[in-house]
Amino acid sequence: MSNKGLIIEERARDIGDFLVGRLLPFRKKRMVGPFIFIDHMGPSTVKKGSYMDVGQHPHIGLSTLTYLFEGEVRHCDSIGSDLVIKPGAVNWMTAGKGVTHTERTPDYLRKDGLESSVHGFQIWVALPKELEFMEPEFHHFEKEQLPTWENNDTSYTLIAGEGYGRKSPVPVHTDLFMIEVKTKKETALNIQGEVKGEIGICVVKGHIIACDQKIDAGNMIVSKTEDACKVILPADTHLxxxxxxxxxxDRHIFWNFVATEQETIExxxxxxxDKEFPKVEGDTSYVPLPE
Known part of the structure; x- marks a missing residue:
């Protein structure tokens, strides 16, 4: 994932127990737990002339998590990984001391000029200081490998980490959780005692009610207290x-680099x-360092 713009347009406001803003990072809240960057990708139509073609770009000091609701993306990296991520699967790439990767529309979708949709999230999770220079790793998990359950006509998928008494197979390096939630009817989101640490909610579809305030799709709320007000999810909500x-x-961040020390970024x-990062085999593309 290439982070083209560090600060996403801010519309941050305070509604009581929560901060509200446009995903991560925004000025009032740089990180939520170890999550340092969240980008909502799409929904958009991929067609001839507008295929995804993100050439070789580097990462350090973080793990990237790609999770799609629609579409397909081919991931290739300098570790030797080459596969297509599909909806509901998890791509988990730990950059450590340095990795290079590409993200492209698969060849078979280009072949006949077919149109397709792409919609999902691309996420960065900062590595703990002692693991910033670890060897790069890549892991992929299909939809069927992730814990799923239903409660009160609400479906849950544990994408990464631990929550609600369950554990995802994704090999995370910090205490975290990421859970997809979809409602069929109105329900109150039960958080207390089910997850640990700071809490954020990205509204993907529909809206939620928090502290008597309506939060529309495209926004994120972050709890300022462990004893936050009740969050109501109307029917057909996705978050x-x-x-x-x-x-x-604290973490320094520049382009696709995350580190505890500025010297590491430099x-x-x-x-x-100097083109000293490892390369994706057989790929000659190169995304230049932003000025």
Missing amino acids: LLFGGETMLE AAKKRWK
């Missing part, structure tokens, strides 16, 4: 519940300029 334990150190910038 991501996420968060985790607060990280002890060294990565030089390595990318």
